[in-house]
Amino acid sequence: MTAAHGRTGRPPLTEERKSAIRLAIARSAVDLFVAHGVSATTGEQIGQAAGVSARTVWRYFPTKESCVRPLFSSGIDTITTALRHWPPGRPLQEAFDHVWTTQATLPGPDVGALLRLMRTEPGLRAVWLQTHDEAEPAFASALAERANLPSDDVRPALWAAMLNAALRAAVEHHAYQKSGPSADPTASRAELAANLRTxxxxTEAGIN
Incomplete structure (x- = not known):
């Protein structure tokens, strides 16, 4: 009689667990980059701080600079969903009302520290700009769907570019006004929300 051979080893990770690992790596990378600089930080150090192996770090990210990407890209899905649910004839800000009241959807102090650091770290700047560049097609698709426009219409692409640039400029402006961590995180987030509303x-003035 032959014994049945079942699957051995660890069960596959869920997408939720993978996302949690990526975020832990991202936050650990930020802390190390801010404390020691990018060039002085190794993948082994990032992994140790995140509680994973260096091999795991490189499995999820191709470079140490790209480790911070989850912190940059976390809001893209939120923005895209808000655009898809923006009712015609209603103010654009109204579609984002829920964003300002949800703690997790606004960039946190770690993103602010990263933006200040990337002024002297071109590798981080490249990741930030690439993330925004990749966001535009998602924004354009949502805006085209809202306006019932065909995919080859140039207007949604132009609207998406305006929105993307405006949001990026607002976040950068807020970060650059802060020389360090805010003594009052609540006030800081309120200031950021005000910049994003502006x-x-x-952007809405150019879309409507």
């Missing part, structure tokens, strides 16, 4: 108002 960005939406400026």
């Amino acid at each position: 960005a939406l108002a400026v």
Whole structure:
């Protein structure tokens, strides 16, 4: 009689667990980059701080600079969903009302520290710009769907570019005004939300 051979080893990770690992690596990378600089930080150090092996770090990210990407890209899906649910004839800011009241959807102090650091770290700047560049097609698709426009219409692409640039400028402006961690995180987030509302108002003037 032949014994049945079942699957051995660890069960596969869920997408939720994979996302948690990516975020832990990202936050550990930020802390080390801010404390020691990018060039002085190794993948082994990032992994140790995140509680994973260096091999795991490189499995999820091709470079140490790209480790921070989850912190940059976390809001893209939120913005895209908000655009798809933006009712015609209603203010753009209204579609984002829930964003300002949800702690996790606004960039946190770790993103602010990264943006300040990337002024002297071109590798981090490249990751930030690439993330925004890849966001534009998602924004354009959502805006085209909202306006019932065909995929080859140039207007959604132009609207998406305006929105993307305005949101990026608002976040950078907020980060650059802060020389370090805010003594009052609640006030800091309120200031950021105000900057983003201004960005939406400026963009809406060009869309409608």
